Amino acid sequence: MKRNLLDLAPAEFAGLKFQCSCGKEHSVEIRKILIESGCLKKLPQVIKELGGTRVFLIADENTFSVAGREARELLEQAGIPLHGKVFPGSPTLVPNEFVLGAVLAAMEPEDDFILAVGSGCLNDTAKLLSARTGVPYMIAATAPSMDGYASTVSPMILDGKKITKPAVYPMAILADTAILKDAPMTMLTAGLGDIIGKYTALADWRLSRDINGEYYCEEAVSLMERAVEKCAESAALLKSRDEEAVRYVTEALILSGVAMGLVGNSRPASGAEHHFAHYWEVDFLSRGEEHALHGNSVGAAAVVSASLYELAASELPQGFAPPDKQRILSALQAAGACISPKELGISRALFCESVLHAMEIRERFTILRFLAKKQLLSACATELTNRFYQG
Numbered sequence: 021m022k023r024n025l026l027d028l029a030p031a032e033f034a035g036l037k038f039q040c041s042c043g044k045e046h047s048v049e050i051r052k053i054l055i056e057s058g059c060l061k062k063l064p065q066v067i068k069e070l071g072g073t074r075v076f077l078i079a080d081e082n083t084f085s086v087a088g089r090e091a092r093e094l095l096e097q098a099g100i101p102l103h104g105k106v107f108p109g110s111p112t113l114v115p116n117e118f119v120l121g122a123v124l125a126a127m128e129p130e131d132d133f134i135l136a137v138g139s140g141c142l143n144d145t146a147k148l149l150s151a152r153t154g155v156p157y158m159i160a161a162t163a164p165s166m167d168g169y170a171s172t173v174s175p176m177i178l179d180g181k182k183i184t185k186p187a188v189y190p191m192a193i194l195a196d197t198a199i200l201k202d203a204p205m206t207m208l209t210a211g212l213g214d215i216i217g218k219y220t221a222l223a224d225w226r227l228s229r230d231i232n233g234e235y236y237c238e239e240a241v242s243l244m245e246r247a248v249e250k251c252a253e254s255a256a257l258l259k260s261r262d263e264e265a266v267r268y269v270t271e272a273l274i275l276s277g278v279a280m281g282l283v284g285n286s287r288p289a290s291g292a293e294h295h296f297a298h299y300w301e302v303d304f305l306s307r308g309e310e311h312a313l314h315g316n317s318v319g320a321a322a323v324v325s326a327s328l329y330e331l332a333a334s335e336l337p338q339g340f341a342p343p344d345k346q347r348i349l350s351a352l353q354a355a356g357a358c359i360s361p362k363e364l365g366i367s368r369a370l371f372c373e374s375v376l377h378a379m380e381i382r383e384r385f386t387i388l389r390f391l392a393k394k395q396l397l398s399a400c401a402t403e404l405t406n407r408f409y410q411g
């Protein structure tokens with residue numbers, strides 16, 4: 021049946037299957053998506069519906085206190101047996117060999133359902149644990165900080181290096197906005213940054229369609245554009261933890277994962293701004309230093325990427341609409357999010373190097389490869405370094 025994606029609420033994407041105008045059959049393998057105020061209460065019902073009879077809960081001390089303890093009580097009241105692994109609250113958990121080994125060791129053969137309570141790290145760990153054990157998992161989100169909830173890959177830090185491992189979808193995503201709105205402010209601005217980065221990601225996809233004839237799905241793009249636009253409009257309200265603004269960001273983050281699943285790659289969500297963020301993260305990791313949250317890097321990198329489009333203006337294909345840099349800047353500023361690489365602690369030298377080399381992270385065609393092909397990249401690197409690092 022032909023469905024207009026724009027008519028659907030995010031929750032209605034769960035289990036969706038349809039023939040799209042782009043020629044592909046799209047499907048969403050997540051069985052349940054809940055984004056509501058107070059929906060944590062529905063946890064036992066969701067787990068029962070999905071066939072879970074013995075639950076293995078993964079959390080850290082912070083996420084346990086904001087939602088894990090209540091989750092445990094709700095399951096106990098509903099008569100669902102559970103046990104768990106709760107990591108210390110500090111230092112900040114990273115999805116590495118230790119964390120993955122610890123959950124694998126704590127899991128018991130009778131467990132038939134994994135419940136992760138948390139955000140990035142715990143979700144990535146549970147996703148990989150589920151992929152390796154074949155036991156389904158769901159995530160009860162505690163922060164709208166990144167768009168990995170609905171994705172099928174796990175970015176892990178293995179041997180000190182960032183490696184993205186193929187994993188599985190969560191069976192369900194439960195995002196209680198009454199909990200999410202109280203997440204640390206940097207996580208709220210990071211979520212917005214990851215979303216604002218879609219402006220440049222989608223421009224890169226369009227550019228590659230126009231220049232290389234790359235596959236492109238209008239429906240997935242309109243879906244993302246509308247979700248991103250809602251977040252940009254309400255960005256200022258994030259500062260006061262407005263629950264509706266937090267819901268828009270959460271919806272957009274989850275839809276971003278859904279859109280990637282629809283088209284079968286990360287084009288709807290990731291372009292040059294993600295290559296910058298990755299380049300910077302890897303550099304910090306190699307020096308053993310902690311880097312900014314992913315979404316905060318992506319937001320600042322979107323400003324960089326939009327500036328590259330500005331510099332490339334006269335070279336772009338006729339009629340090509342570049343990302344709106346002013347829109348990007350004002351949304352990030354309204355929420356108090358990072359807008360420059362300098363604010364993220366990135367040195368002038370690293371920044372200049374990243375403009376020249378971030379595109380080598382992967383084959384994907386973006387504004388960076390476009391400029392390199394036109395032999396304009398080094399001039400742009402000098403120009404932008406001077407702009408972002410003046411004084």
Ligand SMILES: [Zn+2]
Nearest residue numbers: 040042237239
């Ligand atoms: Zn399509």
Ligand SMILES: [Zn+2]
Nearest residue numbers: 167214314318
């Ligand atoms: Zn991202």
